[in-house]
Amino acid sequence: MKQVDVPExxxxxxxxARTVAVLTGAGMSAxxxxxxxxxxxxxxxxxxxxxxxATPEAWNExxxxxxxxxxxxxxxxxxxxxxxxxxxxxxxxxxxxxxIVTQNVDDLHERAGSAEVTHVHGSLLKSHCDTCRxxxxxxxxxxxxxxxxxxxxxxxxxxxxxxxxxxxxxxxVEFGHAVAHAxxxxxxxxxxxxxxxxxxxxxxxxxLSRGATVVEINPQxxxxxxxxxxxxxxxxxxxxxxxxxxxxxx
Ligand code: OAD
Numbered sequence: 001m002k003q004v005d006v007p008e009x010x011x012x013x014x015x016x017a018r019t020v021a022v023l024t025g026a027g028m029s030a031x032x033x034x035x036x037x038x039x040x041x042x043x044x045x046x047x048x049x050x051x052x053x054a055t056p057e058a059w060n061e062x063x064x065x066x067x068x069x070x071x072x073x074x075x076x077x078x079x080x081x082x083x084x085x086x087x088x089x090x091x092x093x094x095x096x097x098x099x100i101v102t103q104n105v106d107d108l109h110e111r112a113g114s115a116e117v118t119h120v121h122g123s124l125l126k127s128h129c130d131t132c133r134x135x136x137x138x139x140x141x142x143x144x145x146x147x148x149x150x151x152x153x154x155x156x157x158x159x160x161x162x163x164x165x166x167x168x169x170x171x172x173v174e175f176g177h178a179v180a181h182a183x184x185x186x187x188x189x190x191x192x193x194x195x196x197x198x199x200x201x202x203x204x205x206x207x208l209s210r211g212a213t214v215v216e217i218n219p220q221x222x223x224x225x226x227x228x229x230x231x232x233x234x235x236x237x238x239x240x241x242x243x244x245x246x247x248x249x250x
Pocket of ligand 1: 028031043165237
């Protein structure tokens with residue numbers, strides 16, 4: 001492993017913390033090959049208009065376009081693997097109380113071996129009826145065109161991706177878990193999130209208000225940087241293995 005200097009304050013806080021919460025965003029999976037949303041040039045929202053793909057209105061107006069776009073993202077997810085950052089969190093969680101709260105709709109934390117992962121924005125791997133909410137297993141086939149009709153439910157509704165779209169509520173149970181983890185942790189790491197999308201972006205403030213130490217791991221400044229106790233300008237797949245290694249040696 002490449003030698004990486006881990007901030008001493010972070011090693012000390014991590015060694016001391018009895019409970020850790022890790023809030024992850026798209027940057028967590030960037031080194032696996034999945035695009036973020038807001039990075040210039042490469043971010044999904046720099047290429048696509050979220051209002052035409054990730055809102056209930058878009059779904060009602062053009063479900064075929066939305067369904068095909070999510071089918072493509074599912075195929076992209078199946079072609080990538082967890083990175084060293086995901087694996088380091090799983091390793092850490094095997095011996096410490098590390099709760100992962102992710103805004104990501106991929107399953108890379110789980111594939112890396114993390115047992116407890118709270119998905120606050122849904123999952124690319126799940127689908128449900130837009131009317132009766134019955135869950136569906138759908139096959140993932142490469143869309144043959146820009147539009148693919150979503151499966152019919154049978155109740156008259158259409159099967160949609162189980163993703164939280166702009167303007168929708170977060171899943172109540174999952175967000176309840178996320179709030180509890182933020183309230184109960186002694187250390188919160190913010191990994192690869194721009195901290196722009198609420199209510200998830202409010203979790204660090206909640207942790208701070210309960211006395212937790214909040215540390216940002218991100219190569220870029222974010223909306224949360226000013227509020228963090230410590231900022232480490234590093235990538236997820238570099239920083240997290242180095243942190244876990246440093247903890248093992250401390
Ligand atoms: P963003 O695209 O807004 O932010 C990604 C962050 O990751 C940025 O701050 C980057 O600097 C950082 N980053 C990039 N590469 C990184 C790396 N290798 N290691 C660490 N950090 C890196 O993504 P999110 O914050 O996840 O919502 O976006 C929040 C929500 O907005 C998403 O969950 C999604 C989107 O609309 C839904 O799908 C509901």
